[in-house]
Amino acid sequence: MSRHYQHNPKMMSDIKLNFINESNDANNSSVVIFQKNVATDFDELAIAWKVIKNCGTGWHHEFTYPMTMFLSAADSWGNELVSPMVAQNGQLFHVTTDGSGSDLSYSGPSPSRKEVQMRNDLNQGSIDARIYKDGKLLALKTGVSPGQKAVFQFKPSIWIGVVSQIEEGQVMNSAILSDVNTEIGLLSVASADIVMTGGGTGPNATPFKFTLDNVQYV
Secondary structure, X not given: OOOOOOOOOOOOOOEEEEEEEOOOOXXXXXXXXXXXXXXXXXXXXXXXXXXXXXXXXOOEEEEEEOOOEEEEEEEOOOOEOOOOEEEOOOEEEEEEEEOOEEEEEEEEEOOOOOOEEEEEOOOOOOEEEEEEEOOEEEEEEEEEOOOOEEEXXXXXXXXXXXXXXXXXXOEEOHHHHOOOOEEEEOOOEEEEEEEEEEEOOHXXXXXXXXXXXXXXXX
16 A cells, blocks of 8 residues: 655655765665654664665666655554654654554644654553654654654755665664765755765775765855
């Protein structure tokens, strides 16, 4: 079943990004882009939001980083909301039970203006909270018990790195995350190129490097 998104007017413009491969990579590596949920006090596993594949040296790949987030919920019976809801920082949502089953709705202001929160107000059964951007899974909090909340907060930045054998929407383990150490700030950016350099084989090989170029600001 396809997922439907409730499109509300955007509060801020989306960011247009253009990945350019100027590296010496000879292994046709994949590039992963993701965000980290910084609302928790411990290192939380991240989701591969976007994976760029088969983009060879001298090629580029344009994509959009949307400012709009969508919130969805899944219950312990394997049911997920068909139409994720637009969610903004400073909002609290909750999952309750109505005559037809579980229901996700806006509950009021979040205790923090920087966070999106979802509370499990079911009498029984845990829930999973999911954040989507551009129709792709961005963040996930599993096993939220009744009376507990999932909390999401994202810095205005993305993480990017070279990976292998990872698909969009997959949870990345700590071994993969340890290899991705480039954070790119997007505050006030309207559009930019993300240029990948480095790579190669033999004694002249260097680490992959990602830099912003041709930046246009809001």
